[in-house]
Amino acid sequence: xxxxxxxxxxxxxxxxxxxxxxxxxxxxxxxxxxxxxxxxxxxxxxxxxxxxxxxxxxxxxxxxxxxxxxxxxxxxxxxxxxxxxxxxxxxxxxxxxxxxxxxxxxxxxxxxxxxxxxxxxxxxxxxxxxxxxxxxxxxxxxxxxxxxxxxxxxxxxxxxxxxxxxxxxxxxxxxxxxxxxxxxxxxxxxxxxxxxxxxxxxxxxxxxxxxxxxxxxxxxxxxxxxxxxxxxxxxxxxxxxxxxxxxxxxxxxxxxxxxxxxxxxxxxxxxxxxxxxxxxxxxxxxxxxxxxxxxxxxxxxxxxxxxxxxxxxxxxxxx
Numbered sequence: 001x002x003x004x005x006x007x008x009x010x011x012x013x014x015x016x017x018x019x020x021x022x023x024x025x026x027x028x029x030x031x032x033x034x035x036x037x038x039x040x041x042x043x044x045x046x047x048x049x050x051x052x053x054x055x056x057x058x059x060x061x062x063x064x065x066x067x068x069x070x071x072x073x074x075x076x077x078x079x080x081x082x083x084x085x086x087x088x089x090x091x092x093x094x095x096x097x098x099x100x101x102x103x104x105x106x107x108x109x110x111x112x113x114x115x116x117x118x119x120x121x122x123x124x125x126x127x128x129x130x131x132x133x134x135x136x137x138x139x140x141x142x143x144x145x146x147x148x149x150x151x152x153x154x155x156x157x158x159x160x161x162x163x164x165x166x167x168x169x170x171x172x173x174x175x176x177x178x179x180x181x182x183x184x185x186x187x188x189x190x191x192x193x194x195x196x197x198x199x200x201x202x203x204x205x206x207x208x209x210x211x212x213x214x215x216x217x218x219x220x221x222x223x224x225x226x227x228x229x230x231x232x233x234x235x236x237x238x239x240x241x242x243x244x245x246x247x248x249x250x251x252x253x254x255x256x257x258x259x260x261x262x263x264x265x266x267x268x269x270x271x272x273x274x275x276x277x278x279x280x281x282x283x284x285x286x287x288x289x290x291x292x293x294x295x296x297x298x299x300x301x302x303x304x305x306x307x308x309x310x311x312x313x314x315x316x317x318x319x
Contacts, residue, residue, distance in 0.1 A: 007302065010298045012294060013050075013051075013054055016054040016295070017050050020053055020078075020081075024041045027078070037104050044085065048084075048242060049084055050081070052084045052211065053078075053081045054295065056073065056076065057073050057074075058293060058296060059212060060073045060216075060218045062219070063215060063218065063220050064218065065219075066220075067219055067220060069116070069120055069127070069219065071112065071116045071120070071218070072112075073218055075112040076105075076218065077108075079105030079106070079107070080108075080214075082101050082104055083207070086098065087148065088243065092247060097149045106138070109137070113130060113134060116130065117131070126221055129220070130221040133223050137213075137223045145206075147206055151198070199243070200240050205232045205236040206232075208231075208232035208233075208236050209229050211232075213228055231282070231289070233278075234278050234281045235282065238278055238303060240274075241275040241307060245271065245307065275307060279300070
């Protein structure tokens with residue numbers, strides 16, 4: 001997922017990734033019960049999984065710094081990266097999310113709290129708040145995790161474009177704004193696997209909120225923040241575009257099928273517009289909430305470079 005060169009041009013991302021890889025390698029064989037999950041982390045994580053992990057660490061470290069505490073968040077990070085890896089398999093291939101991945105995430109949270117307790121003075125007010133609110137954090141995130149794990153399609157709508165609609169594409173999104181997908185284009189069209197609303201609203205946004213609220217909790221002890229849900233939506237729309245660009249195989253499109261090509265061009269334009277819109281919203285919100293940083297800038301720049309390259313390459317194929 002994303003480019004094969006990884007983070008070599010991004011100093012902060014590269015440092016975070018190397019630290020995570022070393023931590024994961026150190027954990028293998030220390031607990032045979034979770035070796036299967038840890039081997040998956042060691043061998044099968046892609047660059048987008050690492051972006052997820054680095055985003056969590058960046059937000060957690062910022063919250064910790066604001067409250068003068070210092071801990072690592074690698075246990076939680078591994079749980080989140082593994083969970084996100086499973087989410088991608090659910091979205092792209094319809095695979096179930098294993099109970100092991102959920103238990104691994106909750107164990108990661110508990111392990112990081114234990115680590116915090118071993119390093120922070122017992123009288124520290126943030127440590128006290130974190131320990132007192134741990135059960136409330138679980139109450140906050142468990143329904144969202146359950147929604148992700150057990151989500152199934154809620155409708156069977158497909159966007160069957162007529163020649164008239166294709167020639168008047170400006171009206172399509174007004175007629176059916178809740179559906180941003182096309183059938184018969186490399187299997188695009190089945191809700192639950194490809195629907196924008198299902199991917200973003202029902203799964204990705206909930207996951208990103210879980211990530212951001214845990215990051216806030218580990219540095220503050222707080223378990224709710226409405227601002228983070230909107231921020232989660234912005235990140236989710238960007239991740240949606242990444243996943244769709246990596247899913248659509250434009251080489252399989254019949255170059256003599258004008259209708260199929262036109263449908264693909266419209267969907268491609270929708271992805272591009274969606275990406276530009278939510279990238280702008282994300283940058284503005286980070287500045288407004290005063291949570292922008294050099295690492296967040298590197299994350300956004302890395303994603304932007306890769307996404308724009310994919311748009312450019314696929315645009316050439318469609319011409």
